[in-house]
Amino acid sequence: MTVYQATTSAPVNIACIKYWGKRDTKLILPTNSSLSVTLDQDHLRSTTTSRADPSFKKDRLWLNGEEEEIKEGGRLATCIKEMRGLRRQLEDQDASLPKISGYPVHISSRNNFPTAAGLASSASGFAALVASLAALYQLPTDASRLSLIARQGSGSACRSLFGGFVAWQMGEKADGSDSYAVQVAPREHWPDIHALICVVSDDKKGTSSTSGMQRTVETSTLLQHRIKHVVPERMQKISEAILARDFDTFARITMQDSNQFHAVALDTDPPIFYMNDVSRSIIALIVEYNRVAVANGGKLKAAYTYDAGPNAVIYAPKENIKEIVELIVKYFPQAEAFKDPFGLFGTQGVKG
């Protein structure tokens, strides 16, 4: 008996130009383009196994060993349905292929990063889900094509199908067919950039990205300014900075965009606060670190960015990472530098 099963994994990505706002909530079409760095291959990944079997009664999914409901018409069901549709097209074209699109699937997904890292796992999770179904169904599709489907699981997931520096082009079409991810540059283009993750809190965030960004779209006037007058130029400039390996420009834009994202969260009614006092103290530390470097005739040495939570991600050239960890441990005495079994380098327990 043939077993139809495939296992694939996908990493987490952290945005430098933030996705925040949907123009279509069902298809997950964004109000602006975004750009991220996919974290290194072995760190912070979701690994997913999919199996199709005629004896299964229905589609089922387990996340870190716990079964999740696959709601009809929901994001998981949409991704599975879309992938199955692509397989069915292949089977229609080639009668020799086994008709596995008709079999229910069982899917099991695990994250290799400690839950304590407090990092969003929907990006790596949906990217790994789509990649594993593509392998199961032996679909000859490229990553941008698959990103159209991962996007419908979680917007930021579309960027995790590529490594390195990745842009999600917002697109213009109502059907979403031009809203997909493309690689700006592979990781090898700029291996010197490292990401340091400072775990400020591993509490579950108060306002989810999905509901928070919807409220911002409905109430923030600042978001309208951001969409029209800020992001298009930043996308252009940061892409050029990446291609030129210009850390100074990359860092400046990354920090400005993190600040503006948190400003639109504050401009939402009622306001949303994702950073806390410790997050703001880390910003002050990086600002001072950069100020001293520039005052001494140098360039920016680090860039902070924050997603929908208080944890800091600091991008910096490799040579500065040790110094930055030492600074954090010095100013946040409860912080411990850690290197987990997967080689993730960060600090945890960063408290004021």
Ligand code: DP6
């Ligand atoms: C702040 O991709 O989690 O991390 O599409 O509703 O699932 P949904 O939202 P999600 O939002 C991510 C928001 C962000 C910025 C980013 O990753 O670009």
